[in-house]
Amino acid sequence: MRKRLLSILQFVLFFGLGIFLVWWSISRMGDKEWEHCKVALRSARYALFVPVFFILVLSHVSRALRWKIMMRPMGYNPSFLNTFCAVMVGYLANLAVPRLGEVLKCTILGRYEKVPADKLIGTIIVERAVDAVSLGIVFIVAIVSQADVIGSFAKATLLDNFFAGSIQSFVIKSILLVIVVIGGYFLLKYLFKKYSERGFIHKMKSGVKGIGIGLRSIRHMDNKGAFIFHSILIWTCYIVGTYVGFYAIRETAHLPFAAVFPVLAFASVGMIITPGGIGSYAYFIQEVMLLYGIERGLGYANGTLQWLAQFFIILVVGFLSLIILPYYNKKRNHAQHPGDPAKNI
Numbered sequence: 001m002r003k004r005l006l007s008i009l010q011f012v013l014f015f016g017l018g019i020f021l022v023w024w025s026i027s028r029m030g031d032k033e034w035e036h037c038k039v040a041l042r043s044a045r046y047a048l049f050v051p052v053f054f055i056l057v058l059s060h061v062s063r064a065l066r067w068k069i070m071m072r073p074m075g076y077n078p079s080f081l082n083t084f085c086a087v088m089v090g091y092l093a094n095l096a097v098p099r100l101g102e103v104l105k106c107t108i109l110g111r112y113e114k115v116p117a118d119k120l121i122g123t124i125i126v127e128r129a130v131d132a133v134s135l136g137i138v139f140i141v142a143i144v145s146q147a148d149v150i151g152s153f154a155k156a157t158l159l160d161n162f163f164a165g166s167i168q169s170f171v172i173k174s175i176l177l178v179i180v181v182i183g184g185y186f187l188l189k190y191l192f193k194k195y196s197e198r199g200f201i202h203k204m205k206s207g208v209k210g211i212g213i214g215l216r217s218i219r220h221m222d223n224k225g226a227f228i229f230h231s232i233l234i235w236t237c238y239i240v241g242t243y244v245g246f247y248a249i250r251e252t253a254h255l256p257f258a259a260v261f262p263v264l265a266f267a268s269v270g271m272i273i274t275p276g277g278i279g280s281y282a283y284f285i286q287e288v289m290l291l292y293g294i295e296r297g298l299g300y301a302n303g304t305l306q307w308l309a310q311f312f313i314i315l316v317v318g319f320l321s322l323i324i325l326p327y328y329n330k331k332r333n334h335a336q337h338p339g340d341p342a343k344n345i
Helices: 002-027 031-042 046-074 080-094 100-113 117-145 147-162 167-194 199-216 224-246 257-273 280-290 296-336
Strands: none
Touching: 031 296, 046 080, 046 117, 046 224, 046 296, 080 100, 080 296, 100 117, 100 296, 117 147, 117 224, 117 257, 147 257, 224 257, 224 296, 257 280, 280 296
16 A cells, blocks of 8 residues: 555656646747647647658667567567567556556566566666667767857756755765665675575565566677668667657758757656656757757657657556457467466466
């Protein structure tokens, strides 16, 4: 009950932040800008949703294939369809509560493929680390290639969102975090050694061991080249999808290809801040496009269209995955055990 209440409060907090950013973005527009926004949304090239749909679905397919590669060193080779559906249901869950999807997709694959969820958590940590590095590279490319346009904005946004406070405060927080991590490590080591056979401690120890196995799987990957290829392909799809999105309205179609990097970088920050990037995704695109001379109303219209495309894909493919999973696995189990009466009931 307590856990459920915390999840609800977390959802309300982040969803509320998203709604606030929607209101904040619209309230900062003048009447003329708001009118331009509405006209742009009405006259948008909605046909571009079709290529963007396939580009972003390809990124999700690539993510599922990359996840399969990470599971093979642990001795598991789940079907592609179960892996892909688990990824999409995870994205669907993230629309409600940030990071809930990471746990849910492990649970789904554990249920249908009998892969221990604790081992899968280690692969998720590796995925997030690779994504963080990839986003960092996009930021570096954005700042290096577009320094004259976004330099001051990048500095202000990162300071406000990730390094708020004085340098001294940041250093103190960092030192405290290191102390807590080291202290936590030695405390767990002591508990695992002293009370290893106690119920809760034993489960915790097994969980940590499973995560360690998942993390070590990256070292023993048979096909590191394919892992790198899919990591590049995922972010290439994001880049291409964002660039195609520039053509959604006439007023942003002239933006240079290099503008993709700052737009994608800051929009990705928006995806982290609120569930599914509601409010924040369009807000950050609007703010970056302002630097390229695109007025607020038009930048917000483009950001909204780009967010809607992603939201629609996750909603449709995510719900289809929820329907497909039980049906596919029922047929699969029947095919594997055709003569088992218990499976035919």
